[in-house]
Amino acid sequence: xxxxxFLLTSAPVLMFVTGVVAALGKSNLKxxxxxxxxxxxxxxxxxxxxxxxxxxxxxxxxxxxPLAVTLVLGMVLPLVAFGLGGLFKFSFHERIAMAATFxxxxxxxxxxxxxxxxxxxxxxxxxxxxLVVVLEIPGLxxxxxxxxxxxxxxxxxxxxxxxxxxxxxxxSKSILLLIAGLVVGLVTPDTSALTPFFIDLFPGVxxxxxxxxxxxxxxxxxxxxxxGMKFLVIGMTFPLIGAAIGYAGAQFAGLSDGxxxxxxxxxxSGSYIAxxxxxxxxxxxxxxxxxLTLALAVTFPFNLLVGIPLFISIVT
Numbered sequence: 526x527x528x529x530x531f532l533l534t535s536a537p538v539l540m541f542v543t544g545v546v547a548a549l550g551k552s553n554l555k556x557x558x559x560x561x562x563x564x565x566x567x568x569x570x571x572x573x574x575x576x577x578x579x580x581x582x583x584x585x586x587x588x589x590x591p592l593a594v595t596l597v598l599g600m601v602l603p604l605v606a607f608g609l610g611g612l613f614k615f616s617f618h619e620r621i622a623m624a625a626t627f628x629x630x631x632x633x634x635x636x637x638x639x640x641x642x643x644x645x646x647x648x649x650x651x652x653x654x655x656l657v658v659v660l661e662i663p664g665l666x667x668x669x670x671x672x673x674x675x676x677x678x679x680x681x682x683x684x685x686x687x688x689x690x691x692x693x694x695x696x697s698k699s700i701l702l703l704i705a706g707l708v709v710g711l712v713t714p715d716t717s718a719l720t721p722f723f724i725d726l727f728p729g730v731x732x733x734x735x736x737x738x739x740x741x742x743x744x745x746x747x748x749x750x751x752x753g754m755k756f757l758v759i760g761m762t763f764p765l766i767g768a769a770i771g772y773a774g775a776q777f778a779g780l781s782d783g784x785x786x787x788x789x790x791x792x793x794s795g796s797y798i799a800x801x802x803x804x805x806x807x808x809x810x811x812x813x814x815x816x817l818t819l820a821l822a823v824t825f826p827f828n829l830l831v832g833i834p835l836f837i838s839i840v841t
Contacts, residue, residue: 535641535644536728536732537637537640537641537731537732537735537829538829538830540732540733540735540736540739541735541736541738541739541742541826541829542739542830543736543739544556544735544736544737544738544739544740544741544742544743545739545740545742545743545746545826546739546743547739547740547743548739548740548741548742548743548744548746549743549746554740555740556736556737556740560733560737561734561737561738561741564730564733564734564737565734566698566702567730568632568633568636568727568730568731568734569632569698569702569703569706570702570703570705570706570723571706571723571724571727571730572632572635572636572639572654572657572703572706572727573654573702573703573704573705573706573707573709573710574706574707574709574710574716574719574723574724575654575706575710575723575724575727576651576652576653576654576655576657576703576706576707576710577654577706577707577708577709577710577711577712577713578651578710578711578716579650579651579652579654579710580651580652580654580655580707580710580711581710581711582651583650583651583652587650587652588652588655590777590778590779591650591652591656591778591779591780591784592655592656592659594774594775594777594778595656595659595660595774595788596659596663597774598660598770598771598774598788598792599628599659599660599662599663599664599667600663600664600667601770602627602628602664602767602770602792603624603625603627603628603663603664603667603668603671604624604667604671605627605763605766605767605770606620606623606624606626606627606628606763607620607621607623607624607668607671609623609759609762609763609766610623610624610759613755613758613759614755615755615759618808618810618811618812619811619812619815620671621668621671621672621804621808621811622800622804622808622811622812622815622816622819623759623763623816623819624664624667624668624671625664625665625668625669625796625800625803625804625808625816626795626796626797626800626816626819626820626824627664627763627767627795627796627824628663628664628665628667628668628796628800629660629661629662629664629665629795629796629799629800630657630660630661630664630791630794630796631794631795631796631797631798631820631824631825631828632657632703632798633734633735633738633825634790634791634793634794634825634828634829634833635653635657635787635790635791635794636731637731637735637829637833638786638787638790638833638836639653639787640728640731641833641834641837642783642786642787642837645837647782647783647786647837647841648781648783649780649781649782649783649784649786649787650780650781650783650784653784653787653788654703654707655707656788656791657703657791658700658703658704658707660791660792661700661796661799662700664796664800665799665800665803668800668803668804668808669803669807669808672807672808698798700799738825741821742821742822742825742826745817745818745821745822746822748814748818748822749818749822749823752815752818756818756819756823757823759819760795760819760823760824760827761823761824761827761831763793763795763824764793764794764795764824764827764828764832765793765832767789767792767793767794768789768790768792768793768832768835768836770792771785771788771789771790771791771792771793772785772788772789772839772840774788774792775788775789782840782841785840786833786836786837786840786841789836789840790828790832790833790836793824793828793832793836794824794825794828795819795820795824795825796820797816797817797820797821797825800816800820801813801816801817801820804816
């Protein structure tokens with residue numbers, strides 16, 4: 526009953542569901558692609574600026590342990606995803622795609638969770654956005670290492686390829702705008718000029734973006750049955766496993782309830798921006814329809830509708 530009440534009273538969830546229903550019902554509701562891109566850019570920059578504002582009041586001593594734990598998570602999660610894919614008898618290239626997808630993160634899932642925490646009045650550490658940036662990259666590098674493994678020598682990879690993944694990840698729009706926002710929020714002495722646009726308007730822009738994302742997910746759902754039941758199972762199983770690992774890491778790092786929920790959410794999420802970009806460039810054998818559908822049409826809706834409310838109820 527609490528889960529149902531949560532869903533029915535959550536504006537982000539309701540907007541997302543509206544978009545899905547519109548797509549499935551073949552409504553004439555259309556979200557221009559250019560608007561969706563603009564909203565995405567705004568959210569990336571705004572969440573970075575907000576994190577930078579909070580980071581200005583945090584000492585390195587407070588950040589060091591959570592940062593180290595996050596780096597470890599970034600290396601463990603893709604290995605777990607790769608191994609889990611083996612248990613479900615996915616092909617090697619599908620397992621590599623899963624390692625990259627689940628090893629990286631979904632910023633939109635994080636933003637949705639943060640919005641729910643703020644609505645419920647649950648505080649979280651101001652440096653959590655920094656952890657988003659840190660967790661984005663290691664999983665992609667580990668996935669590439671797995672892809673380049675040899676049967677004799679174990680895991681190996683060309684240094685130039687690993688460097689390329691790191692460089693491309695840092696220069697991708699999601700990481701670049703997050704870092705830029707963090708720097709702006711951190712170094713700006715008077716942030717009052719930034720607040721009206723990047724803080725006050727944030728909830729409304731998030732609703733519009735989730736509406737557009739709901740339409741996109743609804744259009745993608747028709748391809749899910751072609752991958753079979755195990756595709757659905759793993760898309761909903763990994764988030765629970767990832768969240769459990771994230772919970773253990775948060776406890777070790779001493780995070781607050783809000784910080785714990787956000788780290789669980791990050792560990793449970795699947796990337797549909799950074800990971801696809803890396804896979805298309807470095808793992809051409811992996812089918813884009815496989816990993817995009819997995820992250821966008823299965824794992825993201827599961828986390829938004831079930832995962833985040835479940836994580837909140839467990840921790841609080």
